[in-house]
Amino acid sequence: xxxxxxxxxxxxxxxxxxxxxxxxxxxxxxxxxxxxxxxxxxxxxxxxxxxxxxxxxxxxxxxxxxxxxxxxxxxxxxxxxxxxxxxxxxxxxxxxxxxxxxxxxxxxxxxxxxxxxxxxxxxxxxxxxxxxxxxxxxxxxxxxxxxxxxxxxxxxxxxxxxxxxxxxxxxxxxxxxxxxxxxxxxxxxxxxxxxxxxxxxxxxxxxxxxxxxxxxxxxxxxxxxxxxxxxxxxxxxxxxxxxxxxxxxxxxxxxxxxxxxxxxxxxxxxxxxxxxxxxxxxxxxxxxxxxxxxxxxxxxxxxxxxxxxxxxxxxxxxxxxxxxxxxxxxxxxxxxxxxxxxxxxxxxxxxxxxxxxxxxxxxxxxxxxxxxxxxxxxxxxxxxxxx
Amino acid sequence: xxxxxxxxxxxxxxxxxxxxxxxxxxxxxxxxxxxxxxxxxxxxxxxxxxxxxxxxxxxxxxxxxxxxxxxxxxxxxxxxxxxxxxxxxxxxxxxxxxxxxxxxxxxxxxxxxxxxxxxxxxxxxxxxxxxxxxxxxxxxxxxxxxxxxxxxxxxxxxxxxxxxxxxxxxxxxxxxxxxxxxxxxxxxxxxxxxxxxxxxxxxxxxxxxxxxxxxxxxxxxxxxxxxxxxxxxxxxxxxxxxxxxxxxxxxxxxxxxxxxxxxxxxxxxxxxxxxxxxxxxxxxxxxxxxxxxxxxxxxxxxxxxxxxxxxxxxxxxxxxxxxxxxxxxxxxxxxxxxxxxxxxxxxxxxxxxxxxxxxxxxxxxxxxxxxxxxxxxxxxxxxxxxx
Numbered sequence: 001x002x003x004x005x006x007x008x009x010x011x012x013x014x015x016x017x018x019x020x021x022x023x024x025x026x027x028x029x030x031x032x033x034x035x036x037x038x039x040x041x042x043x044x045x046x047x048x049x050x051x052x053x054x055x056x057x058x059x060x061x062x063x064x065x066x067x068x069x070x071x072x073x074x075x076x077x078x079x080x081x082x083x084x085x086x087x088x089x090x091x092x093x094x095x096x097x098x099x100x101x102x103x104x105x106x107x108x109x110x111x112x113x114x115x116x117x118x119x120x121x122x123x124x125x126x127x128x129x130x131x132x133x134x135x136x137x138x139x140x141x142x143x144x145x146x147x148x149x150x151x152x153x154x155x156x157x158x159x160x161x162x163x164x165x166x167x168x169x170x171x172x173x174x175x176x177x178x179x180x181x182x183x184x185x186x187x188x189x190x191x192x193x194x195x196x197x198x199x200x201x202x203x204x205x206x207x208x209x210x211x212x213x214x215x216x217x218x219x220x221x222x223x224x225x226x227x228x229x230x231x232x233x234x235x236x237x238x239x240x241x242x243x244x245x246x247x248x249x250x251x252x253x254x255x256x257x258x259x260x261x262x263x264x265x266x267x268x269x270x271x272x273x274x275x276x277x278x279x280x281x282x283x284x285x286x287x288x289x290x291x292x293x294x295x296x297x298x299x300x301x302x303x304x305x306x307x308x309x310x311x312x313x314x315x316x317x318x319x320x321x322x323x324x325x326x327x328x329x330x331x332x333x334x335x336x337x338x339x340x341x342x343x344x345x346x347x348x349x350x351x352x353x354x355x356x357x358x359x360x361x362x363x364x365x366x367x368x369x370x371x372x373x374x375x376x377x378x379x380x381x382x383x384x385x386x387x
Numbered sequence: 388x389x390x391x392x393x394x395x396x397x398x399x400x401x402x403x404x405x406x407x408x409x410x411x412x413x414x415x416x417x418x419x420x421x422x423x424x425x426x427x428x429x430x431x432x433x434x435x436x437x438x439x440x441x442x443x444x445x446x447x448x449x450x451x452x453x454x455x456x457x458x459x460x461x462x463x464x465x466x467x468x469x470x471x472x473x474x475x476x477x478x479x480x481x482x483x484x485x486x487x488x489x490x491x492x493x494x495x496x497x498x499x500x501x502x503x504x505x506x507x508x509x510x511x512x513x514x515x516x517x518x519x520x521x522x523x524x525x526x527x528x529x530x531x532x533x534x535x536x537x538x539x540x541x542x543x544x545x546x547x548x549x550x551x552x553x554x555x556x557x558x559x560x561x562x563x564x565x566x567x568x569x570x571x572x573x574x575x576x577x578x579x580x581x582x583x584x585x586x587x588x589x590x591x592x593x594x595x596x597x598x599x600x601x602x603x604x605x606x607x608x609x610x611x612x613x614x615x616x617x618x619x620x621x622x623x624x625x626x627x628x629x630x631x632x633x634x635x636x637x638x639x640x641x642x643x644x645x646x647x648x649x650x651x652x653x654x655x656x657x658x659x660x661x662x663x664x665x666x667x668x669x670x671x672x673x674x675x676x677x678x679x680x681x682x683x684x685x686x687x688x689x690x691x692x693x694x695x696x697x698x699x700x701x702x703x704x705x706x707x708x709x710x711x712x713x714x715x716x717x718x719x720x721x722x723x724x725x726x727x728x729x730x731x732x733x734x735x736x737x738x739x740x741x742x743x744x745x746x747x748x749x750x751x752x753x754x755x756x757x758x759x760x761x762x763x764x765x766x767x768x769x770x771x772x773x774x
Binding site for chain 1: 751
């Protein structure tokens with residue numbers, strides 16, 4: 001059994017954390033209702049605003065990314081409203097479950113796993129159904145390694161004057177996400193992906209049009225813990241959260257955001273893009289097929305199809321014995337793909353060693369290909385990169 | 388500039404440290420003259436004894452490995468005594484400097500860098516010079532990647548009834564070292580190599596014949612801090628050290644030794660051997676030459692000759708920009724070799740990614756070879772290994 005703490009977490013979250021974040025989290029906690037803590041809280045929120053290039057509200061909750069998705073739906077949706085759910089993977093499907101849970105009527109626009117959302121199909125759906133009030137999308141589909149065209153869809157949803165709720169859980173902090181410029185109305189994220197903090201925090205960006213709908217609700221919001229108006233009121237008044245803040249995780253988020261801006265936002269995003277290119281070159285070089293449409297590759301997670309005869313259990317088990325944890329497939333692609341991340345503090349080293357060891361495991365399991373061909377392709381890509 | 392804390396320390400020490408050791412070191416310190424601390428101290432010493440498969444004394448000092456080497460010489464050597472220094476690298480040469488410092492007469496048996504000590508030449512030297520009292524050797528020559536035949540030389544030195552002082556700084560904890568069975572009289576080590584602790588601690592194993600010489604000294608030992616009799620007396624009486632112990636480092640050493648025995652001593656040594664084989668296969672596969680005599684490869688550090696036209700400064704600088712720190716050459720091979728470690732928590736991942744990135748840097752610097760050939764050879768080696 002490989003040592004857990006020496007295993008490389010190549011799963012798409014939680015991902016390896018910078019040692020400075022662990023240190024920040026290990027500091028002795030202070031009272032959460034003190035001006036000192038409120039100052040740190042406000043500074044953290046303002047770093048998140050800087051990351052999203054926004055001056056609008058960002059509210060932080062103790063909870064996973066799903067809690068922020070729930071906050072988005074529970075606060076905006078009124079029972080009986082029709083919601084266009086753009087579904088091209090397991091995480092975009094979660095919006096449908098939330099829509100149903102909170103009494104909405106899902107209008108599902110479905111895509112096969114690996115396909116990206118098509119802005120023209122969104123336009124058609126909105127043009128043909130005036131009763132749709134809300135559109136939901138997953139920006140970076142973690143289950144398929146697809147980056148959806150959020151900017152293009154945002155423009156269309158705005159043209160039709162609907163609310164656009166976006167899951168940015170695996171894009172915020174690793175790829176470009178501009179909720180104001182791209183006409184989002186809500187954007188949710190979680191701490192354990194490209195934000196580089198252990199799981200347990202989520203954040204929600206709320207635009208002015210979303211606030212208008214929330215303020216004009218006929219029925220009160222059906223959530224107590226995730227009530228956004230209450231959260232905004234508390235933050236505006238005191239600079240903290242209505243319920244007990246996850247103090248250590250906030251210390252970690254504060255430090256991680258500082259690290260991001262020390263690296264530089266553009267540099268950081270470019271690194272994620274570069275690691276995506278190297279990863280894809282590597283897998284393709286081993287003769288493997290990727291799940292995602294090549295026009296819409298994610299820059300933070302890559303999904304690879306198993307060659308015939310390779311079982312998920314054996315493959316991931318042997319990799320774990322060699323110190324690398326990767327994720328399997330979900331839903332219709334369960335057992336058919338594996339997924340690796342290139343997020344947060346991931347480096348060329350992580351990507352290259354993961355490819356090299358995956359090749360050895362595939363060879364042991366009988367996949368016929370020239371050993372080393374993937375690593376070579378990845379090395380050739382690195383050779384071309386400006387780094 | 389690459390983030391220091393995300394850089395992979397592939398230099399032959401200090402090496403990356405297990406997170407549990409960092410955590411152990413971060414615990415609040417306790418009084419160093421308390422039964423509680425003395426119990427931890429004694430337990431740590433007994434784990435070192437278990438590692439060395441000995442019941443003889445192991446004394447720990449706050450200091451680097453060189454301090455332990457100084458303790459070995461300063462306590463045993465009497466001014467005017469002749470010392471046979473077996474010199475086949477920069478670290479074995481240090482014994483000569485110590486011999487001179489403490490008034491001994493060095494008899495240097497020199498080998499070229501990369502060559503191993505030849506037991507027959509040692510026998511000849513001892514047979515022809517009855518006045519030699521002490522023989523010094525570096526077990527694992529960190530400067531050249533050579534593992535010297537300590538067992539064979541130990542037998543010869545014992546046959547001639549001289550004292551055998553051995554530097555095990557980069558072998559203890561990573562390779563087999565049995566001071567009793569191999570007829571050593573003193574063995575020194577440091578914390579920051581295969582023992583997996585930050586620098587600052589050293590240990591010295593003292594055999595009964597060494598104690599006899601120390602006890603019969605005509606002049607008192609010229610060292611105060613490193614006085615072994617004083618250290619033994621204090622340890623036997625109280626279970627700690629005569630001067631203030633490096634408490635946090637001892638917490639770290641205690642934890643690291645526990646981790647070693649959880650992995651298993653044989654498993655640990657086999658891992659070091661395996662990583663050595665994979666590393667060498669990789670370098671040789673890239674068409675590079677190793678410095679060491681193939682019959683005497685070190686299992687913890689590998690030294691590689693620069694191809695002509697590649698400068699040390701550019702090579703190591705570019706590698707550092709890609710997040711890998713390797714060491715250059717010393718003495719006569721300065722600028723002519725680089726060195727990488729495979730020690731402590733080093734994994735197949737570290738070795739493979741180091742090889743992959745070194746290849747890219749060599750290619751950028753103009754070395755002509757088939758890119759990927761070294762990684763492929765390393766992968767083929769890994770494929771053969773039982774892991």
